[in-house]
Amino acid sequence: MSIEVGSKLQGKVTGITNFGAFVELPEGSTGLVHISEVADNYVKDINDFLHVGDEVTVKVLNVEKDGKIGLSIKKAKEQAETGVNEHSQRQQRPRNFKPEKRGGGAAESFESKMARFLKDSEDRLASLKRHTESKRGGRGARRG
Structure with a gap:
């Protein structure tokens, strides 16, 4: 074998x-x-x-x-x-099984998750931009 x-x-x-x-x-x-x-x-x-x-x-x-x-x-x-x-x-599970939607709770949950994700993402990008520009000597960097 x-x-x-x-x-x-x-x-x-x-x-x-x-x-x-x-x-x-x-x-x-x-x-x-x-x-x-x-x-x-x-x-x-x-x-x-x-x-x-x-x-x-x-x-x-x-x-x-x-x-x-x-x-x-x-x-x-x-x-x-x-x-x-x-x-x-x-x-x-029956063939025609479809989960029930309860008063739009899932859509609200998704919307709140998206809003939190966007806020976190924007905060991270702003922090990253500030950090890298100061190291490269771009806007806002100290010169002297």
């Missing part, structure tokens, strides 16, 4: 680095699970999620010509979970 892109395999964690974990696959080949492919949420320390000797299910993302194999634990889990979740959600 050769290792093909898209296939799911069982492997054993053989080494952990600050950028990912090396996983030994069947037939003795080794692949790398990058730290961004370990979990759905942000992974600051990979040691919180994996340890040497752990058995993991991985999905093959790519196989390079020089033999490097890119793996993902996150995508191996996503396929198993999303397939079940999408199916059960479709059965629970």
Whole structure:
């Protein structure tokens, strides 16, 4: 059985680095699970999620010509979970489902968010402009 892109395999964690974990696959080949492919949420320390000797299910993302194999634990889990979740959600929600609007509250909320965003953005731009002009010797800079 050769290792093909898209296939799911069982492997054993053989080494952990600050950028990912090396996983030994069947037939003795080794692949790398990058730290961004370990979990759905942000992974600051990979040691919180994996340890040497752990058995993991991985999905093959790519196989390079020089033999490097890119793996993902996150995508191996996503396929198993999303397939079940999408199916059960479709059965629970009727086809003609439309969320109800309650008195325009959502529009007010959006408008207030936009107003806050614009104000913050203008404040940041003004501050940035003031700061950079003073350093470049533009308007308002001290000369002497």
